[in-house]
Amino acid sequence: MRAFKLEKIAIKARTHTCGELRAEHDGLTVTLTGWVDSRRDHGSLIFVVLRDVYGISQVVFDPSEDKQVYESARELKNEYVIKLTGKVRRRPEGMVNPNMATGEIEVVAQDVKILNRADVPPFPIVDDVDASEELRFRYRYLDLRRPELQKNIVLRHRAAQTVRRYLDGQGFFEIETPFLMRSTPEGARDYLVPSRIHKGKFYALPQSPQTYKQILMIAGYDRYFQIVKCFRDEDLRAERQPEFTQIDMEMSFVEEEDIFRIAEGLMRTLFDEVIGMSLQTPFPIISFDEAMQRFGTDKPDVRFGMEISDVSEFVRSSEFKVFSSTVAGGGIVAGINLKGGAGYSRKQVDGLNQFVIDLGGKGVLTAKVKEDSWDSSIRKFLTDAMISGINEKLAAEAGDLLILIAGEKMQTLTNLGKLRNKLARDENLISKEEFKPLWVTEFPLLEFDEEEQRYVAMHHPFTSPREEDLALFDSSPGKVKARAYDLVLNGYEIAGGSIRNHRLDIQMKVFNLLKIDDKEAREKFGFLLDGLRFGAPPHGGIAFGFDRLLMLLAGENSIRNVIAFPKTTSALSLMDNAPAEVSEKQLKELGLKIIASL
RNA sequence: GGGGUCGUGGUGCAGCUUGGUUAGCACACCGGCCUGUCAAGCCGGAGGUCGCGGGUUCGAGUCCCGUCGGCCCCGCCA
Numbered sequence: 001m002r003a004f005k006l007e008k009i010a011i012k013a014r015t016h017t018c019g020e021l022r023a024e025h026d027g028l029t030v031t032l033t034g035w036v037d038s039r040r041d042h043g044s045l046i047f048v049v050l051r052d053v054y055g056i057s058q059v060v061f062d063p064s065e066d067k068q069v070y071e072s073a074r075e076l077k078n079e080y081v082i083k084l085t086g087k088v089r090r091r092p093e094g095m096v097n098p099n100m101a102t103g104e105i106e107v108v109a110q111d112v113k114i115l116n117r118a119d120v121p122p123f124p125i126v127d128d129v130d131a132s133e134e135l136r137f138r139y140r141y142l143d144l145r146r147p148e149l150q151k152n153i154v155l156r157h158r159a160a161q162t163v164r165r166y167l168d169g170q171g172f173f174e175i176e177t178p179f180l181m182r183s184t185p186e187g188a189r190d191y192l193v194p195s196r197i198h199k200g201k202f203y204a205l206p207q208s209p210q211t212y213k214q215i216l217m218i219a220g221y222d223r224y225f226q227i228v229k230c231f232r233d234e235d236l237r238a239e240r241q242p243e244f245t246q247i248d249m250e251m252s253f254v255e256e257e258d259i260f261r262i263a264e265g266l267m268r269t270l271f272d273e274v275i276g277m278s279l280q281t282p283f284p285i286i287s288f289d290e291a292m293q294r295f296g297t298d299k300p301d302v303r304f305g306m307e308i309s310d311v312s313e314f315v316r317s318s319e320f321k322v323f324s325s326t327v328a329g330g331g332i333v334a335g336i337n338l339k340g341g342a343g344y345s346r347k348q349v350d351g352l353n354q355f356v357i358d359l360g361g362k363g364v365l366t367a368k369v370k371e372d373s374w375d376s377s378i379r380k381f382l383t384d385a386m387i388s389g390i391n392e393k394l395a396a397e398a399g400d401l402l403i404l405i406a407g408e409k410m411q412t413l414t415n416l417g418k419l420r421n422k423l424a425r426d427e428n429l430i431s432k433e434e435f436k437p438l439w440v441t442e443f444p445l446l447e448f449d450e451e452e453q454r455y456v457a458m459h460h461p462f463t464s465p466r467e468e469d470l471a472l473f474d475s476s477p478g479k480v481k482a483r484a485y486d487l488v489l490n491g492y493e494i495a496g497g498s499i500r501n502h503r504l505d506i507q508m509k510v511f512n513l514l515k516i517d518d519k520e521a522r523e524k525f526g527f528l529l530d531g532l533r534f535g536a537p538p539h540g541g542i543a544f545g546f547d548r549l550l551m552l553l554a555g556e557n558s559i560r561n562v563i564a565f566p567k568t569t570s571a572l573s574l575m576d577n578a579p580a581e582v583s584e585k586q587l588k589e590l591g592l593k594i595i596a597s598l
Numbered sequence: 599g600g601g602g603u604c605g606u607g608g609u610g611c612a613g614c615u616u617g618g619u620u621a622g623c624a625c626a627c628c629g630g631c632c633u634g635u636c637a638a639g640c641c642g643g644a645g646g647u648c649g650c651g652g653g654u655u656c657g658a659g660u661c662c663c664g665u666c667g668g669c670c671c672c673g674c675c676a
Contacts, residue, residue, distance in 0.1 A: 097635095188675055
């Protein structure tokens with residue numbers, strides 16, 4: 001990839017790129033342009049490594065070849081931009097560098113021209129840079145000059161082209177949707193844009209093009225896609241940026257399986273063409289309930305085991321109050337088995353306990369499994385039958401560490417799920433080379449929001465309920481399942497979507513459950529509701545988190561390393577200092593006034 | 599909104615627990631030597647007042663409070 005040939009670029013200033021010269025070019029006179037990567041001065045022999053985005057080449061300045069050119073090389077410093085002409089020759093016996101793509105040859109300098117000088121950079125332009133991320137962000141143009149990041153950015157380009165080619169081949173049309181749209185209720189906090197022409201009114205930047213793509217289906221475009229920026233004004237994480245890119249898709253006349261096949265085909269093509277890895281399709285499917293039960297999360301990492309087991313049945317009548325009363329009160333006792341973890345020290349076990357307490361739980365109870373019994377503070381409260389039951393359920397063997405949590409069902413499972421991930425990281429149970437995608441389906445349509453004291457959509461308010469659950473709408477809305485699905489890869493949600501409501505009556509029923517009355521629905525989503533009245537086809541779609549997917553393809557653990565200009569965890573851009581104050585004049589034009597910042 | 603952690607020459611770190619000599623090391627940088635390096639080597643040199651503000655103290659990089667910023671996590675993210 002980095003040995004791109006110059007003939008394809010056709011720039012007069014140079015004849016070749018820094019990455020393309022090989023033994024076959026021996027004897028050729030070439031001109032290269034690029035940045036000085038390093039200079040090694042041997043007194044009367046100077047080596048300069050020249051770099052561009054395509055690779056690096058070694059240049060030799062030899063006074064016995066050309067005294068004057070040799071003298072001018074003494075002036076070269078790191079990151080100077082130069083144009084260099086010289087003769088390619090095979091390196092002498094024993095001097096070949098096998099770690100370098102161009103290591104068989106070197107260029108004997110005949111002429112060098114400094115196109116621009118450079119100050120000493122604040123950090124070296126090398127792959128294993130140890131500069132802080134803060135510094136790298138401030139000088140992002142230098143950071144982006146590092147081969148490692150250039151590789152990621154080029155990988156991103158390749159992936160985007162692959163997406164376009166694949167989806168075009170599947171009959172999708174790429175259609176742009178507005179960035180300036182109206183703010184809608186539900187979901188994430190919007191980024192707002194004040195209107196100058198209509199003072200006091202605001203546009204919102206899209207959290208996703210959701211309504212537009214549904215409108216496109218109603219308009220008959222059949223298959224739509226877009227590689228598009230989305231904006232959410234929420235707090236950041238290693239895998240979350242305030243603006244991020246989605247591969248957004250929507251299709252008419254489809255059911256879940258149709259979308260799975262397209263999404264799987266896209267994944268296969270991406271993994272094959274971008275990193276040369278073949279994925280097995282179809283991907284396995286598990287339900288939301290099963291994911292929660294076995295992994296304590298709706299985005300399980302299935303590259304390792306350590307699954308959660310519910311052991312409530314064994315301790316229901318235990319003398320240990322914490323267990324028996326939890327189960328009696330409708331809660332559960334569940335646990336995971338850290339194979340070979342019996343060697344954990346008191347301090348390590350305390351650490352696990354504190355981890356769960358920090359998550360808002362009550363802590364953990366542990367048992368070190370011995371040949372005939374347990375080494376545990378709760379041993380004395382449990383009968384032999386209880387212990388062997390739990391042992392069997394958790395597949396416990398001597399030398400294992402069992403970690404149990406008692407409490408409300410969802411919280412217990414969730415905390416065990418987080419503990420499971422933490423332990424896998426701590427114990428290095430995760431293979432870096434492996435990719436294990438799976439579909440998670442049968443999500444609840446709604447979840448109860450304690451803060452707002454009402455149901456909110458788990459996916460989004462346009463998601464269709466399952467036909468067979470319509471009867472539950474009035475009696476127990478919390479039990480209604482949605483026709484929604486997530487694609488999970490190695491513990492990351494990399495895509496999510498649903499079959500949408502194309503029938504107006506069902507859409508209105510969902511709005512009513514969300515406590516959005518007819519008037520508000522009409523006001524906020526009138527255009528979409530009207531559209532549903534004029535011949536809306538059944539439709540559904542999915543959106544991939546492009547940055548997250550690239551992070552996994554590139555083997556990075558932060559989304560920031562696959563985004564050219566990312567923001568910090570406090571949503572700042574350290575290079576250009578956004579966000580920034582604006583002039584009085586600008587505010588006045590917008591009819592805005594800043595109230596004292598708190 | 600909350601928790602954790604970090605902030606010391608250009609860069610990465612040590613020093614902080616037990617306040618007190620010229621704040622130490624490595625890399626980078628500058629000068630010199632060196633014809634086969636590719637983490638080049640050898641010799642020499644310059645460069646910091648410890649994120650910022652306040653406090654305690656005879657005395658603060660070191661203790662306390664606040665604040666700003668980076669990173670990680672919880673909440674949040676349909």
